[in-house]
Amino acid sequence: MNQYPILVEKVSRSFDGPPVVHNLSFSVKPGSIYGFLGRNGSGKTTTLRMLAGLIKPQSGDVRVMGNNPFTFGAAERQWLGYMSEKAIIPAYTKIQQVLTLGRELYPTWDNALAESMLAKYGLSPKKRFMTLSQGNQRLLSFIVAIAPRPRVLLLDEPAANLDVVARREILDDILDLIRDCGCTVLFSTHILSDVERVADEIGILAKGSLQVSETLDSLKDTIRQVRFFGFKNGLPDAAIPGSFRTVRSKEEITVTLRTNSLTHPETLAQNWSCQQETRALSLEDIFVELSRN
Amino acid sequence: MKQFWSLFKFQTKINPFIWFMPIAFGIPLFIPTLVTSSVSGSYHPGFYSLFTGQNLIFVGIFGTMVLAPEKFQFGGTNIASGYYGSEFMLTRAIDRPVLYRAKAAVLYLLVLSMPIIVVLTSLQNPDLIVSEYAKPVQQLCLAQVPGSTMLPATNSKTSPSLISIPRGSVLVAMWQLWMLVVVAITLQLLLMFLYPLRYGKWAFWVLYFGLIFIPLFDIGTVSHGMPSINERLFFSFSGHQTLYWILTAGIFTVTQLWCERRFAQLEQ
Structure with missing residues (x-):
């Protein structure tokens, strides 16, 4: 089996x-917990649906626990938890019926765990899914995704439509789950505070392409916004290597870039005979800059 | 088998309201039984065309709701996902062919429950005496329906000829059951064939409504004094019931296996 529980290659x-x-x-x-960031329509849900085996990539390869999720049978699916961004539990079914199905299949x-979470959030098993509030529908979807104790958990906007308190509680439960079983979590969101609280690694998706994929600390340490001004020889025309977004005016250039030996702001300022402010x-900020790119 | 029963039970509960529909749609199936008396009855409802009228309305609606609502029901995938749980089921620990089998079992339960009750009801008063004006149909009936005999008309000038058919009521009920089985098999094939096509939904509903409205124009039902195709089929079924059922079982098995494999390869 591949060493990565979740692997997406040139998809x-x-x-x-x-x-x-x-x-x-x-x-x-x-x-690890991987936070999948992106604006609405950036391709997050499509990626998660491919990982869940609902749709196939047209090119490239998607692997979950070393195998193509589209071909998963019952045995492989036992280890894959999935929570859609939509309310996909059948509307008329009762919570108890959903839990019974879970017990029988997994x-x-x-x-x-399922019953304690229902009790924790005050959900009666006799209620039908359609009668629950949006927040409680998300909670039940989450319970159904984690109760099988999966090895890989895919969460598509898990905290959407939840109030601030419920969102925090859900994220705490995600952390508890990982501490308990060491499962791998990929969760998509556009709520940045969620990511900052829980994610080990972050990927930012814009227009279907991944802009960055690394740890939060690395991201914050290496991505900078630099303003170059006071050019003695006029503004340079050359593109700046490693830049995500460049805004030029008559007298200055503002660049969002990844700093390294080649694109160190001080080095660039020396080369261009200008001043810089980092x-x-x-x-x-990083998310907005990369998404605007 | 355990997985099948779990999925089957769950599928029956996904939309409780569909269980009212067999009663509403099944009432017309009782017409032959209702019009049967100790003196005379009718096999004429058996002449209804196989793929038109109530059979198609009934099976077509259930088929799309149960087998592939996310593709063939209107309102988009969001509604279908919510009401029928297609995406939910496919992301559980299931084998896709088994899920399809459970869905098909629910469809057949919905479609065949009433016809089976009609068959059982017909056993209480199995024999049938039918009135038949058309000579060619009389001859066909006498030639092909086992045990059928002519009875003298009560008034040779004004009354139609009477034909006695032993277990005729059962025969008509079995014919209705067989027709619905054939329509359900055909519908399965059609849905799974059209599913991956870009305009599959529209192709299905155009065909569906086309077939429903064809009888309004009397296409295919005009007999010109000769037995129609439907009448010939009915009498042929009467004479070769065992063969018809064996062939149908074979076609059903092949269709079911093909549909299960096809369903497993479909994107949602």
Whole structure:
């Protein structure tokens, strides 16, 4: 088996139009939490649906626990938990019926966990899914995704439509789960505070392509916004290597870039005979800059 | 087998309202039984065309709702996902062919429950005496329906000829059951064939409504004094019931296996 529980290699996918996901590659280490960031329509859900085995990539390769998820049978699917961004549990079914199905299909189904979470959030097993509030529908979807004790957990916007308190509680439960079983989590979101609280690694997706994929600390340490001004020989025309976004005016250039030996702001300022001002970016700033790119 | 029963039970509960529909749609199936008396009855409802009218309305609606709502029901995949749980089921620990088998079992339960009740009901008053005006149909009936005999008309000038058919009521009920089985098999094939096509949904519903409205124009039902195709088929079934059922079972098995494999390869 491949060492990465989740592996996406050069994957592209379109739906009767331009590619929704284009040449996407990333991997998630065992036991880590990977935060998948992107604006609405950036390709997050399509990627998760490919990983869940609902759709196939048109090119490239998707692997979950070393195998193609589209060909998974019951045995392989026992280890894959999936929570859709939509309310996909049948509307008229009762919570109890959903839990019974889980118990019957999953040998590893943790009924105590499911029932304790229902009790924790005050959900009666007799209620029908359609009668639950949006927040409680998300909670039940989450319970159903984690109760089988999966090895890989795919969560598509898990905290969407939840109030702030419920969102925090859900994320705490995700952390508890990982501490308990060391499962690998990939969760997509556009709520940055969620990512900052839990993710070990972050991928930022924009227009179907991955802009960055690394740890939060590395991201914050290496991506900078630099303003170059006071040019003695006029503005340079050359593109700046490693830049994500460049804004030029008559007298200055503002660049969001990854700093390294070649693109160190001071080195660039020396080469261009200008002054520079470097600003560290928050995750939100980085996300906005990369998404605007 | 355990997985099948779990999925089957769950599928029956996904939309409780569909269980009211067999009653509404099944009432017409009782017509032959209802019009049967100790004196005379009718096999004429058995002449309804196989793929038109109530059979198709009934099976077509259930088929799309149960087998592939996310593709063939209107309202988009969001509604289908929510109401029928297609995406939910496919992301559980299941084997896709077994899920399809469970769905098909629910469809057959929905479609065949009423016809089976009609068959059982017909056993209480199995024999049938039918009135038949058309000579060619009389001859066909006497030639092909086992045990059928002419009875003298009550008034040779004004009354139609009467034909006595031993276990005729059962025969008509079995014919209705067989027709619905054939329509359900055909529908399975059609849905799974059209599913991956870009305009599959529209192709299906155009065909569906086309077939429903064809009888309004009397296409295929005009007999010009000769037995129609439907009448010939009915009498042929009467004479070769065992063969028909064996062939149908074979076609059903092959269709079911093909559909299960096809379903396993479809994107949602």
